[in-house]
Amino acid sequence: MTTYVMPDEKGHFGIYGGRFVPETLMQAVLELGKAYEKAKNDKNFQQDLAYLLKEYVGRETPLYYAENLSKHANGAKIYLKREDLNHTGAHKINNTVGQALLAVRMGKKKIVAETGAGQHGVATATVCALLNLECVIFMGEEDIKRQQLNVFRMELLGAKVVSVTSGSRTLKDACNEALRYWVSNVTDTHYILGSVMGPHPFPMMVRDFQSVIGKETKQQYNEKFGKNPEAIVACIGGGSNSMGMFYPFIEDSEVQLIGVEAAGHGIDTEQHAASLTKGKPGVLHGALMYLLQDHAGQIQEAHSISAGLDYPGVGPEHSYLKDIGRVQYESITDEEALEALKLLCRLEGIIPALESAHAVAYAIKHAQTMTENESIVVCLSGRGDKDVQTIQANMKEAL
């Protein structure tokens, strides 16, 4: 592949992306774009970020050879990029540290954020505590029920968690409320969007902050083997861990990039979250992207056992990468994800997040089509402690 430069200056990835926001937010979005460009090229900002990522978040994270899982799959070697070992237990903090530092530079004192599984909410509440920022988190009522532990963690960290009771009461509706809050408090508030979604510059900025995952993986793998892995697999809700993982490899055409969506009860049912596989392009939450919607353009409810993948859209850059064919998008059902989760627990002693279990499930399948001289890297985006109650409730058989 030739040089990949995306997005353009207006934040478009081909036809996708852009800034589809109410005029009240335009000034904030334009200012954020400028502030981010400045920070990106500022040594001090990059030093502050690198310091926190190393000393506070605990990077770099290991690239672990899952030998037992590989033997079980009986194909390619499976490596796990251990984002679950980050402070707060998921990749989400890579982005919140970056955006919170930016908010401080911009003189904002208050932070608003949406959360689905609660991992982004916890990661946001954490950096707000660290940097002394006031923090409001919007979370769907349904997700609050599913993720009690994370709600309490956010509150313990000093954040105010607001229950969202509109619509499907999940991540999509939490985004709506966070945007409404931002529209009403835009002068002193920064919105820490948690995924590669929303109006420009968010999809680009979140990708850049998350790219630390792919950069480290590339370096770690190349140090050991002097080449890139043959395949990389990551799960996709909005798409931030996968985008951060894929981005440094996009120009390396020999690396197969596979994004795994949540198929819920199956992509031929009404209950899934496979926006790229089953959706059509449309406009939601500030960007043009693939969306689950009906023929009249009403957004449909997504379903996944994992709250973090339960979103009817997918970031604009993924939408573009699908259309140009650079990334292959697959899906994994609730049941397959649960199986993979159990397997990883038993074989490797690692409890993955339900989100990440989707990537593990696909990697096991895919490894079987490859040889033992080849490798797959899985982005293990988060740990599963938050999910144990859901897992317990969904286990068909006793342990």
Add this chain to the structure above:
Amino acid sequence: MNRIEKAFHSLKENNRKAFVPYLMAGDGGLDQLMDQLIFLENCGATAIEIGIPFSDPVADGPAIQEAGIRALQSGTSLKDVLVAIQTIRPIVSTPLILMTYMNPIYAYGIGSFIHDAVKAGIDGCIIPDLPIEEEELIAPYLQDANIELIRLVTLTSPLERIEEIAKKGRGFLYAVTVTGITGARTEFNDSVSKYLKDIKSVSPIPVLAGFGISTPEQVVELGSYCDGVVVGSKIVQYFHEKKLSEIEHLIQASKTADVS
């Protein structure tokens, strides 16, 4: 001349302020639309904004959100609304402006949407999640079809930007009077009068204030700083509660507004 331009022309000649009510199409059933439009026309509305329900209305407060949910539950779609308006159009001569988020139009197909909107006799469109940065997607086609794209300016838009938007503007300029979402407010920021006067000074087209206006007093006050007002949430609420005389009362207030 487009019906919107004509309406403002006639207001100016008669030294009057504009009153543009908003209703949610399909709230109470789409079969209500004809009566609602005739009622608003008879009350003296300058133009009527017809809201298209959307599952994720991020610029709207609770009153319009709930009306949208009711309309969606009764099965309202953009296509059905256009068909209904086409039937009503020979009876209603008031300018009709669609207010819809971008996605229902995108899903419809921009070309088909404009074709059907022309057929229905739509005079203008307000798309709250379409800032000027993205309007290339649809603005040139609307213009070709003689449908005015009504643009919004807000308290957070710097004056140079307001000027840029105003110059592109067609029909009228919609000045959002609160930093926030739609819905009744008991009071407005002190700076609103200056904001509206500043916009008036740079806008070549009429300026209407909207968002948060809910009482006859506010209709008169905010109308005095510009060319009139748009009232949404309160009208939607009164229609829902079947308090038609309250709507009449609000529209009447615009006729007493001081024309300076």
